[in-house]
Amino acid sequence: MQYAVLCYHSEDAVCAWTKEEDDAVMARLMEVHGRFAKTGKLGPVARLMPTTAATTLRKTNEPAVILDGPFAETKEQLLGFYVVEGDTLEDVLAFVRELGDANPGGAYEVRPIGLYLPGTSNAGAA
Amino acid sequence: MSSANPIEALLTAARPRAVAALLRNFRDLDMAEDAFQEACLKALQTWPVNGPPRDAAAWLIFVGRNVALDRLRRSRKEDALPDEAQMSDLEDAEDSMAERIDGTHYRDDILRLLFVCCNPVLPVAQQIALALRVVSGLSVKEIARAFLVSEAAMEQRITRAKRRVGESEIPFETPGAVERAERLRAVATVIYLIFNEGYAATGGTAHIKAPLCEEAIRLARLLLRLFNAEPEVMGLTALLLLQHARAAARLDAEGAIVVLEDQDRTRWDKGAIAEALIMLEKAVRHHQPGPYQIQAAIAALHAQAARPEDTDWLQIELLYRTLEQIEPSPVITLNRAVATNKVRGAAAALALIEPLAEPLGSYFYFHGARGAFLLQLGREAEAKTSFDRAIACANTAAEAAHIRTQIDRFIKDNKPNLARS
Numbered sequence: 001m002q003y004a005v006l007c008y009h010s011e012d013a014v015c016a017w018t019k020e021e022d023d024a025v026m027a028r029l030m031e032v033h034g035r036f037a038k039t040g041k042l043g044p045v046a047r048l049m050p051t052t053a054a055t056t057l058r059k060t061n062e063p064a065v066i067l068d069g070p071f072a073e074t075k076e077q078l079l080g081f082y083v084v085e086g087d088t089l090e091d092v093l094a095f096v097r098e099l100g101d102a103n104p105g106g107a108y109e110v111r112p113i114g115l116y117l118p119g120t121s122n123a124g125a126a
Numbered sequence: 127m128s129s130a131n132p133i134e135a136l137l138t139a140a141r142p143r144a145v146a147a148l149l150r151n152f153r154d155l156d157m158a159e160d161a162f163q164e165a166c167l168k169a170l171q172t173w174p175v176n177g178p179p180r181d182a183a184a185w186l187i188f189v190g191r192n193v194a195l196d197r198l199r200r201s202r203k204e205d206a207l208p209d210e211a212q213m214s215d216l217e218d219a220e221d222s223m224a225e226r227i228d229g230t231h232y233r234d235d236i237l238r239l240l241f242v243c244c245n246p247v248l249p250v251a252q253q254i255a256l257a258l259r260v261v262s263g264l265s266v267k268e269i270a271r272a273f274l275v276s277e278a279a280m281e282q283r284i285t286r287a288k289r290r291v292g293e294s295e296i297p298f299e300t301p302g303a304v305e306r307a308e309r310l311r312a313v314a315t316v317i318y319l320i321f322n323e324g325y326a327a328t329g330g331t332a333h334i335k336a337p338l339c340e341e342a343i344r345l346a347r348l349l350l351r352l353f354n355a356e357p358e359v360m361g362l363t364a365l366l367l368l369q370h371a372r373a374a375a376r377l378d379a380e381g382a383i384v385v386l387e388d389q390d391r392t393r394w395d396k397g398a399i400a401e402a403l404i405m406l407e408k409a410v411r412h413h414q415p416g417p418y419q420i421q422a423a424i425a426a427l428h429a430q431a432a433r434p435e436d437t438d439w440l441q442i443e444l445l446y447r448t449l450e451q452i453e454p455s456p457v458i459t460l461n462r463a464v465a466t467n468k469v470r471g472a473a474a475a476l477a478l479i480e481p482l483a484e485p486l487g488s489y490f491y492f493h494g495a496r497g498a499f500l501l502q503l504g505r506e507a508e509a510k511t512s513f514d515r516a517i518a519c520a521n522t523a524a525e526a527a528h529i530r531t532q533i534d535r536f537i538k539d540n541k542p543n544l545a546r547s
Contacts, residue, residue, distance in 0.1 A: 012139035068355045104132035
């Protein structure tokens, strides 16, 4: 089973980190990633740009309305995600606990993936 | 500023919202600041034990307000009402509090706080100092260090600024559309000025003060989150990100200035550039150009050139012309002249800046650029005079050293320079 691990954190807090602090968190995370990648179960990892860089396409009516940002009024924003392979949910949670230790604050949401098409964008470009 | 401690990072991030809301409550900067300090102390005691609350700002506003009210009652020699019940009920209260302050209040509160600090009754230097103190929470010591004055002098300056702000009439009601646009412009200017002060310091040994640049970027991000469909706020944020992306390459190991042409472009922060380009693209979609977007577009053209010779100077000159029309200023004309030099040569550039001798007579970059143009034209005696003037106008040791290096280089390769002209 594939799982998406979605990383939520307060954007205010993350953007208040200095470059050094950000680098320190990333270094700790890289260590955890490295260890998990050796199991061959770590898929793509993505860190998203701040929500202010987002553009939203709303398909509620035609033509679709394009808006700035997600207008994130939620307390915590989606700042990144992982795709991982896990035999059980518990396997994934063990990995996520390590991520949590490396990255102070925020929350991780683990969600099973229903459909996953790896490399489709590359195939399209070729 | 911020810290590796996650609780301190939360407190830093919550500060503008919390102080802004407390200011609306008490209409007094000192009181709002004190209440926030007290709330932070309580947070440092309870959060490590109970974990941080869901909405840090709401918690801090709630606790800060109670502490301050309690103090007010005491100072009025009335019986202090025990707040124990309220304090133990914090979880529930926090929820409803968060509910109440989650709406448009936030935007107006922070905008008002920023606007209070950017009050035109204050000289610009005081506006910046006050914004750094009240909004960013920098210590007086940090601000004094940034402005190279003694702590006592800065303390006095900030106290005086607060008093003047207190005496002036500050509208506390929700601002209307026109007023809000005006405030937004004033606030954007101060953020821009804070950044400028960090980008090229107006004095002292350090030429770049990275913490000031980072603080300005943090404030710009905050403003953008509050007004996430304002193209000029996007432009401002993009501009600051682009300029700061070059910081690591702008000085060499000895702290000497490295001009754009000579910078090691691999040392530019690619992540920041990518984010800025996205933001600028979003801004341009609105078809409401403004000075920040145009400046960001110019910075973006520089950032996108893999090598100096790839720079699209023609486009840059056009953008400066546009900027000049929207916002005529001798400094913008001077910048345009640098692009003109690349596109149409030194004679055209020199003709463009000759009328600026009066307004920019004491401006370091004017004499530096003029000297460089004259040098290209082989008028070395006049160039020497210009460079001497530039040294006299230098704001930092790095600026003076930079011009001296240019003169030395000129003396050394005198012949090739003459030949080229």
